[in-house]
Structure formats: structure tokens, C-alpha cells
Amino acid sequence: MTTRHLIGLLLGTEDDWPTAFTEILGRLGPVPGPGGSQHAFDTERITIEPFSLRDRPRYQLVIDRLAYWYYHPREWLKKVSLMDGVYLLNSPFTFQSMEKHAAYCAMMRLGLKVPETVLVPYKNPLDNSRYAYTAARYNKSFDLDAIAEKIGYPIFMKPYDGGAWRGVSRINTPAELHAAYDASGEMLMHLQKAVDYDVFARSLSIGAETMVMRFQPDQPMHSRYAVDHSFLSPEVGTEVVTIGRLVNAFFRWEFNSCETLVSGDQVYPIDYANACPDVALTSLHYYFPWAMKALVKWCVFALVTGRRARLDLETDRFFTVADEPGLSYDDKLAVYGDLADAYFDTARYYDFWSGLQPRLDEVVLDWIAGPDFDQLLVRTVRSVYPEHEQDQFIAHLRGLMELWVREETARLCTNP
Numbered sequence: 001m002t003t004r005h006l007i008g009l010l011l012g013t014e015d016d017w018p019t020a021f022t023e024i025l026g027r028l029g030p031v032p033g034p035g036g037s038q039h040a041f042d043t044e045r046i047t048i049e050p051f052s053l054r055d056r057p058r059y060q061l062v063i064d065r066l067a068y069w070y071y072h073p074r075e076w077l078k079k080v081s082l083m084d085g086v087y088l089l090n091s092p093f094t095f096q097s098m099e100k101h102a103a104y105c106a107m108m109r110l111g112l113k114v115p116e117t118v119l120v121p122y123k124n125p126l127d128n129s130r131y132a133y134t135a136a137r138y139n140k141s142f143d144l145d146a147i148a149e150k151i152g153y154p155i156f157m158k159p160y161d162g163g164a165w166r167g168v169s170r171i172n173t174p175a176e177l178h179a180a181y182d183a184s185g186e187m188l189m190h191l192q193k194a195v196d197y198d199v200f201a202r203s204l205s206i207g208a209e210t211m212v213m214r215f216q217p218d219q220p221m222h223s224r225y226a227v228d229h230s231f232l233s234p235e236v237g238t239e240v241v242t243i244g245r246l247v248n249a250f251f252r253w254e255f256n257s258c259e260t261l262v263s264g265d266q267v268y269p270i271d272y273a274n275a276c277p278d279v280a281l282t283s284l285h286y287y288f289p290w291a292m293k294a295l296v297k298w299c300v301f302a303l304v305t306g307r308r309a310r311l312d313l314e315t316d317r318f319f320t321v322a323d324e325p326g327l328s329y330d331d332k333l334a335v336y337g338d339l340a341d342a343y344f345d346t347a348r349y350y351d352f353w354s355g356l357q358p359r360l361d362e363v364v365l366d367w368i369a370g371p372d373f374d375q376l377l378v379r380t381v382r383s384v385y386p387e388h389e390q391d392q393f394i395a396h397l398r399g400l401m402e403l404w405v406r407e408e409t410a411r412l413c414t415n416p
Ligand SMILES: Nc1ncnc2c1ncn2[C@@H]1O[C@H](COP(=O)(O)OP(=O)(O)OP(=O)(O)O)[C@@H](O)[C@H]1O
Pocket: 115, 156, 158, 162, 163, 164, 165, 166, 168, 192, 193, 194, 195, 196, 217, 259, 261, 270, 271
């Protein structure tokens, strides 16, 4: 008997990864599960329409890329999560309360090296009839220069709930500080000590798996992710992976990216709450096949093993470790790593996939090396870049994907 699982895709403008995901899942075909069961998977793009709160959804799992800004689907997700047990990547119960600020607080509480951060009140009055009275009575005047002096220049000023570099500025002087604060208007801003870093590591996590990539934030979009396999020492690499997994296990992120700044052997996490992490083919390029495999693997694993979403954070399990007097930072990180493994069921995940991995590897290599993927690549570049840049970017992306195909072919030959 084959059980069919329907995966819903709640999408914005993107077409690249949903096409890849559906294609790979289709080519993978049915997968064996516990007790001789067979499992088959279909995907469907979800449309937005009225729903009764008592309707039963047809989906068992939903990958959401939309609800962080679009509230009708957000409320639908809450309904199908609470009422119907639909498994979500990500859950609105995770991302709605997880502005950068909450994540900073949680990670400081757990002893991570979040740079010194201060939240300052709004610069401009809020558009609320109660604001003037409340502010006149309770907003204390404060000395912005003194706060900045105490943190120490250079400083980053950025919105407490930021994303996509909106409102971010690097500040070197009191004049720049005042100009940036004056410009912040109704945005609520953090002042954060700038880390003088050697490398920027961006980790993309999908379920139990994490890929750490060297990120170059000052480069244009297409070359921000550098292909570099050994830019971190093994110890720092493990620490970066563990921090990402800890954040995800703590907040129940299933699909998230985490930014850490590495200076010498010190790792500073600065941004790790991304409801809709970038998985575009044009930005991930070489790492795109990894991301698609991890997404397929996590969805299949969750569905076949009947994984249940947890809506409660059970923060005490982490805080107990944070408060344990005899534990060093490294000791704590090791226990957090174990807690993350327990949450993501890591051992079972890898065990589940060990027999199937060669088939998936073959399917993905075959597809990426073939004409259908090339068509997707061309179509994607045409939809992203202006006409006069398209040929250049098609060639650029093809080159990176050919590199992946060569390396993957060699990997599978030596390690079938
Ligand atoms: N404390 C810091 N020290 C050094 N650089 C920083 C710091 N905070 C932010 N930056 C720089 O500013 C960029 C944007 O900051 P941040 O990631 O917090 O904002 P964002 O709006 O989430 O941006 P994105 O969507 O690109 O992640 C970072 O990628 C980094 O280059």
C-alpha cells in the first residue's frame, strides 16, 4: 500500500527552487517507510482563497515563503497548524515573535557572544492618538552620544526587526550617529557594536542539515556566496554549525539562515531569524543542489516518520544549561548541540536517508547535468537580470554549476 503525501507550496515571486524541488521529488519517486510501507509525494502551489476555520486542508506539509508579509495565508497557516497538525517550514508561531531583537535576547541568555546591543526609542512620534500623552509623560530624554560612547565606535544602527538590509548603517562618528538616528523615523533601532571580522559565515539550515558558506556582503548579489570549502578551521566550523542549529532548535526554525562574524577564533552571531531565507538559484548557485536535496530530504523524513511540530518552546531545557555554574562556553555549546540533535532527531534522519542517499544523489546529479535544469537556469536568469546582462550571467551561472557537476561526479565516484 502506498501512502500519498501532498506538500503545499505557499510562494511569492520565486519559481526557481519550487520547480527544482518538485522535479527532484518526482524523479526520486516513492520511498520506503517503517513496516514495509511505501510513500509517494506530490506538490501543489497553494492559492489564496476564503476558508472556513473548520475546513480540512489537503496538505500534510507546507513550505511557506509568503506569510512573513501576507497575513491571510499567515492566519491560514496558524489554523492548519493548530487544528489539523499540518507540518510547517516555517511556523508563524516561530517567526511572528522572532524579530531580531527576541533572537538576540535568547542567544545572549544562552551565553553566546552577541555584540553589545542597545535598543533606543523611536525617533519620530508614532502614528497613534495616544502617543503624545504617553511619550510626554513617560519617555525619558536620553543622551544618544553617551550610549554610543559606551558601546564604542564603530557601531551598526539597524531596525530591531530588520531584514534585507533595510535601514542598516555603519556609524563612525557622533555626526553620523545623529544623522542616522534622525533618518530612522518610525523605525525602532538597535545600536550594535561593530565586529571587526575576518570572515562572514552564513549558514543555511534546513531541518537537521546545515551548510556554512563564506559570505561577502559587500559584493553584488550573484557573488555574495563564495565557493570555498575550507575558510574556517574545523573547530570554528563546528562552532558556527552548532550556533545555527541551537538557534533553530530553540525557536523551532525549520528553514532558516544564520549570520556569524568570525574574528580569529571568536564567533559572533549577528542575525539569525529569517522566515524566508534566500535560496535563489542565482544567489546560491553552487550550493543550490545541496539546498534542494536538504529540502527534499527533510520534507520526506518529516512525512514518512510522522514527525509532529512542537509549538511550545520548552525554553527551560536550554536555560538550565545556560545557568549551570561549572560549564564553560565550549561545554555549553556541546550540550546545546546535543539538544539540537535531539530536537531534529538527527541520528534517525541520517539513518533514514543512508540507504536512499545514493538514489537521491544520482537523481540530482542527473537532473542538474541535463537540459531541463539548463532551461530553468536560463529562464531564471532572464527573469532576474536586464536583457543586456543576461548572457553574462547565464555563462557565469553555468560555469558554477558545471563546477558542481564535476566535483559531485568525482565525489560519487570515490565515495559511491
Ligand atoms: N555588529 C556588526 N558588526 C559588523 N557588521 C555588521 C554588524 N551588524 C550588521 N553588520 C553588517 O550589516 C549587514 C546587515 O546587517 P543585518 O544582517 O543585521 O541586517 P539585515 O537587514 O538582516 O540584512 P540581511 O537581510 O542582508 O541579512 C550584515 O550583513 C553585516 O555586513
